[in-house]
Amino acid sequence: MRSAQCSRCLKKFQEKEIYTIQQFQYRKEPTYNWSLAFFEECEIGEWDSFCETCIIIHANESAKAWKKIKV
Numbered sequence: 348m349r350s351a352q353c354s355r356c357l358k359k360f361q362e363k364e365i366y367t368i369q370q371f372q373y374r375k376e377p378t379y380n381w382s383l384a385f386f387e388e389c390e391i392g393e394w395d396s397f398c399e400t401c402i403i404i405h406a407n408e409s410a411k412a413w414k415k416i417k418v
């Protein structure tokens with residue numbers, strides 16, 4: 348079994364458990380284009396791998412930032 352490493356917490360995990368910010372395409376809000384720009388500023392690309400915990404953290408951070416600009 349190949350293993351991958353999370354770009355954020357550097358934890359190693361199995362390759363089939365990789366998450367990337369590409370999964371945010373399926374969120375209704377924020378829009379994917381906005382998400383991409385947001386993560387680009389954090390130097391996170393579409394091909395960076397994350398563990399489940401870290402992708403949830405990124406999801407929450409971006410949702411919070413999105414709410415702020417909508418107010």
Ligand SMILES: [Zn+2]
Pocket residue numbers: 353354355356357358397398399400401402
């Ligand atoms: Zn992680």
